[in-house]
Amino acid sequence: MSDIVEKTLTALPGLFLQNQPGGGPAAAKASFSSRLGSLVRGITALTSKHEEEKLIQQELSSLKATVSAPATTLKMMKECMVRLIYCEMLGYDASFGYIHAIKLAQQGNLLEKRVGYLAVSLFLHESHELLLLLVNTVVKDLQSTNLVEVCMALTVVSQIFPREMIPAVLPLIEDKLQHSKEIIRRKAVLALYKFHLIAPNQVQHIHIKFRKALCDRDVGVMAASLHIYLRMIKENSSGYKDLTGSFVTILKQVVGGKLPVDFNYHILLQVLQKYILLLYLTMILTISAIFIFLSLAILFECVHTVYSIYPKSELLEKAAKCIGKFVLSPKINLKYLGLKALTYVIQQDPTLALQHQMTIIECLDHPDPIIKRETLELLYRITNAQNVTVIVQKMLEYLHQSKEEYVIVNLVGKIADVLVLNTVDTYAPDNAWFIQTMNAVFSVGGDVMHPDIPNNFLRLLAEGFDDETEDQQLRLYAVQSYLTLLDMENVFYPQRFLQVMSWVLGEYSYLLDKETPAEVIAKLYKLLMNDSVSSETKTWLIAAVTKLTPQAHSSDTVERLIHEFTISLDTCMRQHAFELKHLHENVELMKSLLPVDRSCEDLAVDASLSFLDGFVAEGLSQGAAPYKPHHQRQEEKLSQEKGNFSWICVKLESYFITQVLSLVPISFPDPHPALTLHPLKGPSICCFPLCVHVFSSCSSHFYVRACNIWFSVPALIC
Amino acid sequence: MIKFFLMVNKQGQTRLSKYYEHVDINKRTLLETEVIKSCLSRSNEQCSFIEYKDFKLIYRQYAALFIVVGVNDTENEMAIYEFIHNFVEVLDEYFSRVEPIDELPKICSALEPQQACFSPDSSFKGAASTTPIY
Numbered sequence: 001m002s003d004i005v006e007k008t009l010t011a012l013p014g015l016f017l018q019n020q021p022g023g024g025p026a027a028a029k030a031s032f033s034s035r036l037g038s039l040v041r042g043i044t045a046l047t048s049k050h051e052e053e054k055l056i057q058q059e060l061s062s063l064k065a066t067v068s069a070p071a072t073t074l075k076m077m078k079e080c081m082v083r084l085i086y087c088e089m090l091g092y093d094a095s096f097g098y099i100h101a102i103k104l105a106q107q108g109n110l111l112e113k114r115v116g117y118l119a120v121s122l123f124l125h126e127s128h129e130l131l132l133l134l135v136n137t138v139v140k141d142l143q144s145t146n147l148v149e150v151c152m153a154l155t156v157v158s159q160i161f162p163r164e165m166i167p168a169v170l171p172l173i174e175d176k177l178q179h180s181k182e183i184i185r186r187k188a189v190l191a192l193y194k195f196h197l198i199a200p201n202q203v204q205h206i207h208i209k210f211r212k213a214l215c216d217r218d219v220g221v222m223a224a225s226l227h228i229y230l231r232m233i234k235e236n237s238s239g240y241k242d243l244t245g246s247f248v249t250i251l252k253q254v255v256g257g258k259l260p261v262d263f264n265y266h267i268l269l270q271v272l273q274k275y276i277l278l279l280y281l282t283m284i285l286t287i288s289a290i291f292i293f294l295s296l297a298i299l300f301e302c303v304h305t306v307y308s309i310y311p312k313s314e315l316l317e318k319a320a321k322c323i324g325k326f327v328l329s330p331k332i333n334l335k336y337l338g339l340k341a342l343t344y345v346i347q348q349d350p351t352l353a354l355q356h357q358m359t360i361i362e363c364l365d366h367p368d369p370i371i372k373r374e375t376l377e378l379l380y381r382i383t384n385a386q387n388v389t390v391i392v393q394k395m396l397e398y399l400h401q402s403k404e405e406y407v408i409v410n411l412v413g414k415i416a417d418v419l420v421l422n423t424v425d426t427y428a429p430d431n432a433w434f435i436q437t438m439n440a441v442f443s444v445g446g447d448v449m450h451p452d453i454p455n456n457f458l459r460l461l462a463e464g465f466d467d468e469t470e471d472q473q474l475r476l477y478a479v480q481s482y483l484t485l486l487d488m489e490n491v492f493y494p495q496r497f498l499q500v501m502s503w504v505l506g507e508y509s510y511l512l513d514k515e516t517p518a519e520v521i522a523k524l525y526k527l528l529m530n531d532s533v534s535s536e537t538k539t540w541l542i543a544a545v546t547k548l549t550p551q552a553h554s555s556d557t558v559e560r561l562i563h564e565f566t567i568s569l570d571t572c573m574r575q576h577a578f579e580l581k582h583l584h585e586n587v588e589l590m591k592s593l594l595p596v597d598r599s600c601e602d603l604a605v606d607a608s609l610s611f612l613d614g615f616v617a618e619g620l621s622q623g624a625a626p627y628k629p630h631h632q633r634q635e636e637k638l639s640q641e642k643g644n645f646s647w648i649c650v651k652l653e654s655y656f657i658t659q660v661l662s663l664v665p666i667s668f669p670d671p672h673p674a675l676t677l678h679p680l681k682g683p684s685i686c687c688f689p690l691c692v693h694v695f696s697s698c699s700s701h702f703y704v705r706a707c708n709i710w711f712s713v714p715a716l717i718c
Numbered sequence: 719m720i721k722f723f724l725m726v727n728k729q730g731q732t733r734l735s736k737y738y739e740h741v742d743i744n745k746r747t748l749l750e751t752e753v754i755k756s757c758l759s760r761s762n763e764q765c766s767f768i769e770y771k772d773f774k775l776i777y778r779q780y781a782a783l784f785i786v787v788g789v790n791d792t793e794n795e796m797a798i799y800e801f802i803h804n805f806v807e808v809l810d811e812y813f814s815r816v817e818p819i820d821e822l823p824k825i826c827s828a829l830e831p832q833q834a835c836f837s838p839d840s841s842f843k844g845a846a847s848t849t850p851i852y
Contacts, residue, residue, distance in 0.1 A: 044731070089735050091747035125740035332765040337796055368764040406771050 036082050043090070056092050059083065067100045074108045078115045085122055098123050098130055106137045110148060113141075117152050121159040126198070135165045142172045147181060154187035158194045166195055166202050177209050182218035189213050189224040196228055214246060222250065319345075320352055327356050332368065339363065339374040346381050353382060364394060372398060373407075380414050388418060389429060392437055399444050412445035416453040420460055431474040435481050439497075446494020454500050461504065475508040483515065486523050492532055499540040502527075506544030510551060510596050517552035521545055525557050535570050542576045549580065550590040558584060720798070721773060721788040722749075728782045730754045757784050767795045778802045 039059060046052050063080050066072055072080070081104060084097040101123055105116030124131050134156070141153035154176065157169060176188035192210075196203050213225035229243070323345065326338030342360075346353050353360065363375040376398060379391045392415055399411045419437060438457060441449075461478065464471030482501040485493070493501075502524065509520045527533060528541050542565065549558050562584065565577035583590045620626060628636075722741070725734040732750055741749065756768055757777045768775040770788075776798045777786040785802050789795070 088743065090732060091743060091750075093743055122736075332763060333767070333796070333799065336765045336767055340795075370765055370768060373769065404771075407769075 035079055036086060039083060039086065052090075053092075056087055056090060060087055060092060060094060063087075063094075064096050067097055074104065074112050077104050078108065078112045081115050081119045085119055088123065094123075098128075099133075102130060102133050102137070105134065110146070113149065114152055117156045121156055124160055126160050126162065131160065131162045132165070135162070135168060139169060139172065142169065142176070147184065150176070150184055151187055154184065154191050158187065158191040161194070163199050166199055170195070170202065174206060174209065177213065182216075182221055185213070185216065185218070186220045186224045189221060189228070193224065193228045193231075196231065211243075214243070316349070320349070323352065324356065327359050332371070335363070336371060336374060339371070339378055343374075343378050343381060346378060350382065353378075369398075369402075376411075376414075380418065383418050385429070389433065392418060396437070396440055396444075399441075405448055408445050409448050409450075412441055412449045412453070415441050416449070416456070420453065420456045431470075431477050435474070435478050439481060439485065442497040442500060443493055446497040449496065451496075454496050458500060458503055462507070472511060475504070476511045478504050479508050479512060483520070483523065486527065495534050495537045498527065498533060498537045502537070502540045502544040506547040509548055517548045518555045518557065521548050521552055521555055521557050524548075525561055528561065529564075535572065538570075539572050539576060542573065542580070546576065546580050546583070547594050549584060550587060550594055551596070719790050719793065721790065724750060724753065724784075724786045724788075726750065726754050726757075726784045726786060728758070728784070730758075733783065753786055753788070754784070757786055766799060776802070780806060 042055055043052055046055065063084060066080050067077065067084075077100060081097065081101055084094045084101075088094045097119075101116055101119035103116075105113055105120055108116055120134060124134075138153045138157060138161075141149045142157075144150060144153075154173070157173070161169075173188050173191050176184050177192075179185050179188070189210075192203055192206065210225055210228055213221050214229065216222050216225070323338055323341045326334045326341060329335055329338070339360075342353060342356070360375060360378065363371050364379075366372055366375070376391075376395055379387075379394070383391050395411055395415050399408060399415075402408060402411075415437070419434065419441075442454070461475060464474070482505060485491075486501070505520055505524065509515075509517055512520070524541050524545050528538055528545075533541070542561070545558065545561060549555070552558070558580070562577055562581045565573050566581060568574050568577065583593065719738070721739050722735065722737045724732060726732055730751065735746070735750065737746070753770065753775060756770055757775065760766075760768070760777075766777055768777070773788055773790050774793070774795065775786055775788050776795055777784055778799065779785075785806070787798050787802060789798055
């Protein structure tokens, strides 16, 4: 309340000035002061958005004229500023006024300065360009002898301040920490807190001063310093263990009634929550005393704290009673709090959930969706093998009802967590239910879910559990259910779901006895030809078809597919199609390349390509040039650039450009080039005497510079 | 952490808004309309804490005026709920002739207009919140 009194005192001089009689100017002044009032009344009287827009645009144009007019006094500017603030609040851009706000803060007297600062803090944000103009004003005001100006400057610093200019004001603010007036000390602490939030390394050296602030005799300063400590403790709790003594003393003072009632002591409790302390008797006793407080929010915090610190039975009892009262309360806000408290508690003390079983079940079907969601959150934490079916069922119901993306992502994540459980195991009781639920999850949340979820699911299927027959059953069921889903007409599945389906079908269709691989391929082909399927999904599909082709003895679907996709515009698809085409010609090779059910085996990769050694040796014996590593080519290229001309020869082998052999550099006057060509094998090209810079040997173009102009020349490919 | 503080009437018109994190002007009106829609669609028997996108809304109705505060997950909802009431009591105390129906115009005509802008800031200082509001 002291702040409010202070603000009123600040406003009084302004009020007196406004009410002075003075004929014409007074009339103008009076009309100005009620302009905002009339504007607001005008807006509230309107009923349609269109009319409101018209009125505001009118107002904005007149304001624009007034602020840019040189004859506008600062007082008039102040009134305009207030109206500009109002217009921006309604959502209309008033950026022409920003610079004037800064000017007002700079030049005005006390009240005008206040309005200017207020306008600046509302209009601008931390990365705004005009903010730098304010820094000078702030520095000046921080050094002023007028306390109110100092306060205003500190307030603005704590609201918006450019990060780069922190060093300019930091020493001034540190000085203010020792000011005699507590309001200035408090504002200085808040400004430093803001600095800690945006640039923590710059305030590292003043932690000692924070400690002094914590023990300050004024309550407000202490409260402000608590915010800083809360944040610092969140980052590193062990560093501040020695301060628990002081926190507990503060808590005791609160309980003992020595501190005023409107003190924000729940921050203290939050600070204490950060400590998982062992048997700190004094603290425990104080917390038990706090339970007599009436404020519900504080009670909630106490309960939370009790469960975070080392458990002591009488405290736990009290907390449990408290939670009971919350959950059974008819007031819905308290029920919500009770459920939330149960979520914290549930893992440590499951008996509490049993006590309130009936209420929890009631809450599941509560008409309020927020309560339902909170109950689902609670249930998610107590999921085990026995109740998983029911809980997931409820979650799926909720999922189908909700339309918001955040809710879907959240719930899908939870269900997947419960079912797939980090690829280790699943709570699911039987295969059919598991696959059906996963299908439901994928069809609802397919496109928004976290990519780990389908990956984990596939890995679970691939690695399976210990029992081989169980695994086969699961996979068979999965394959069958996917085939049924694909048979349905006019249904669109999310892309991730299609990808999952295609992988499973590709890997495990061999388990089917009723349908042949050819039929599966036909279904996959139908999907491939569907336009709604994305190109990423198409690559999955064609990979699946490739896996199935060796099992399907002859299939014209595959021929059609190859024909279709070898001319596709998508290079990835074309690559796959060509691979399929070449492999298809050699069925035996394909069978050994794509064995059945070997997705979990590791591949041995020969990185040195040793299997090509025979081929290379043969080439070398027939006179082909040996391979020059990249750095050698670079060196040669650099040494040749000294000359203006060089002969080059591009040697091409099938469709690779292996390297460019650059030859002896030739200087201009000598018309006859002395060539030392390596004997060429195969197709080759000789180039003209141009200065050539060669780029990577894998591009299909090379760049030629002639007369200082670059040309890109396509290399001829045989 | 409080993200924003709104006073909105039943027709969806914003009476007062203060943002504690930077939001673009055009996005603000969108945010406000969505927030108001979700608050207006609640009945009296439903709880005052709504989960909206990735943060929470805590609202309180006073006749035709809704006061909505947007907070992130770390905040104690009950504390904010009580804080909203604290704020209204402060306004009541300060501008003695306050009526809950569309208060702001009355406030403006009663006293200096900028006081109405000051008071959210100053009352926040004395009230409970995890992050100090200046």
